[in-house]
Amino acid sequence: MKVVVTGAAGKIGRWAVRTILDAGHEVIASDKKLREESASLNFVQAELRDYGQVCQLLMGCDAVVHLANIPADVRNTSQAIFENNMLVNFNILEACKDFKIPKLVWASSETVLGYPFVPEELSYLPVDEEHPTLVKSSYAMAKLLTEQLTGMYHNLTKQQIVTLRFANMYEPDEYEKIPPQHWNDEERDIQKKNAWAYCDVRDAAKACLLAIEKNDLGNQVFHITAPDTIMPDLSQDLVKRFFPNVTLKRPVQEHETLMAIDKAKKILGYEPHHTWRSVLNHDGTMKALPEDQLAFSSV
Numbered sequence: 001m002k003v004v005v006t007g008a009a010g011k012i013g014r015w016a017v018r019t020i021l022d023a024g025h026e027v028i029a030s031d032k033k034l035r036e037e038s039a040s041l042n043f044v045q046a047e048l049r050d051y052g053q054v055c056q057l058l059m060g061c062d063a064v065v066h067l068a069n070i071p072a073d074v075r076n077t078s079q080a081i082f083e084n085n086m087l088v089n090f091n092i093l094e095a096c097k098d099f100k101i102p103k104l105v106w107a108s109s110e111t112v113l114g115y116p117f118v119p120e121e122l123s124y125l126p127v128d129e130e131h132p133t134l135v136k137s138s139y140a141m142a143k144l145l146t147e148q149l150t151g152m153y154h155n156l157t158k159q160q161i162v163t164l165r166f167a168n169m170y171e172p173d174e175y176e177k178i179p180p181q182h183w184n185d186e187e188r189d190i191q192k193k194n195a196w197a198y199c200d201v202r203d204a205a206k207a208c209l210l211a212i213e214k215n216d217l218g219n220q221v222f223h224i225t226a227p228d229t230i231m232p233d234l235s236q237d238l239v240k241r242f243f244p245n246v247t248l249k250r251p252v253q254e255h256e257t258l259m260a261i262d263k264a265k266k267i268l269g270y271e272p273h274h275t276w277r278s279v280l281n282h283d284g285t286m287k288a289l290p291e292d293q294l295a296f297s298s299v
Contacts, residue, residue, distance in 0.1 A: 002026045003212060004058055006048060006092070007067030008040070009033055011169050012107065015205035016065055023209055030057055031068065048088040054095045061099075063212040066092045066106035072139035082138035089146040093153045093161075103160045105211040108147055108221070110167040110259060111140035116193030124249040125239055126260035127195060129165075129221045147221065154219035162211040163221040166204055167197035167259055168230070175276045179284030182230055192242045195258035196229035200274035210268045222264040227272045228255040 003020050007013040008029035017029045018039040029040040032047060046053045048068055058064060069085045070076050089106070096104050114121045114134035121134055135141045150161045182191050207224045211217070229235055235252045252258065255277075264270035279287055 001062040001212065002028070002060065003063045003065060004028045004030060004061045005040075005065045005067065006030050006046075006057075007069070007107075008038065008043070010067055011171060012166070012201055012204045012208075013067045014039070015171075015201045016067065016208045019202075019205035019209050020065070020212070023213070025212075028057070028061065048091055049084065051091050051094070054091045055098070058092075058095045058101060059099055061101060063103040064092065064096060064101055064105070065208045065212065066104065067208075069107065069142070070139075072109075072111065072137060078138035082142050085139070085142040086145065089142065090149065093146075093149055096159060096161075097153055097157050100157070101159065103162075103212050104150075105162045105164060105208055106146070106150075108143045108163045108165045109140065110165055110194050110197060110223075110225075111135070111137065112144045112147065112165065113259075115140065117195055119243050119246055122243060122246045124247045125195065125243060126249060126252060126256075126258045127223075128249070128260040129223060129263055150219055160215070160217050161219045162214075162217055163219075164204075164207055164211065164224045165221065167194055167199050167223075167225045169199055169201055169204060170276070171201050172274075172279065173286075175279040176284075176286045178230060178276055178280065183232065183284070188231060188233070188238075189242065191230065192238075196231050196238060197225045197257055197259035198230045198276075199225045200272065202274050203270075203272040207264065207268065207270050210270055214268060217267070220267065222268060222270070223259050223261050224264055224270065225257045225259045225261055225272070226275050227261070228257055228275050228277065230276065231255075 003025050005017050009031035021027050027040040028042045029038050030044045030046045034045045046057050070081045112133045135144050154161050235256050
């Protein structure tokens with residue numbers, strides 16, 4: 001397949017390009033900022049707010065992996081995040097319709113579920129794709145509105161549109177930040193804001209590949225996280241302590257993620273292989289990693 005990856009200079013994008021190339025597909029990598037080095041030799045600098053540039057970028061491709069959005073951070077105003085992300089997402093959906101591109105995969109977020117999570121607003125745990133949505137930021141609103149738009153576009157085109165709700169992304173060399181940030185009592189309480197969910201970029205990239213290689217998915221939403229929580233505690237103990245009045249929809253095992261990935265496992269064949277537990281020693285220091293598993297600093 002000929003695959004366009006937007007946001008190719010971003011955290012997930014760099015790994016998605018590499019993963020899709022390794023699977024034997026042709027990749028056109030694109031980002032707003034120029035990357036002189038990329039795993040893909042075909043890199044196009046494009047402004048996705050401009051529909052003409054989006055059309056030129058996507059014309060003739062077989063699938064799109066859309067990862068280009070301003071992240072939720074303190075460097076941009078709420079208005080700037082919403083305006084940019086909604087227009088970019090609309091342009092991608094519209095171009096996929098106009099050029100009859102069979103498959104679109106795009107990055108949503110756990111924020112649509114009510115981030116930051118509070119006990120009174122959670123219907124149950126683990127949080128799955130059927131859980132009610134509740135947005136609290138312009139970033140989350142743009143994600144949720146785009147999720148709703150995918151239904152409209154799928155009804156118009158019958159093209160395959162897959163929404164991947166990612167959570168708290170980590171690159172391999174970022175795990176060393178976890179112990180001081182997350183393993184004290186105060187941070188345990190703070191990090192309940194997304195039920196201690198996180199995801200390794202390598203597993204996120206594999207989910208993107210699975211979603212473009214699968215057929216007949218229709219319009220689907222999948223949670224994509226690590227297999228475990230970011231805490232050393234047992235998941236059931238975390239629930240009892242921080243969400244004592246929230247119902248467990250089903251039993252949770254050991255350190256199992258509380259942002260359920262059952263649907264992604266069953267339908268996509270998603271099996272996350274990367275966890276901080278294989279990267280950190282018991283004292284929180286990093287284990288030795290092969291050079292090719294470190295974060296891309298310039299690719």
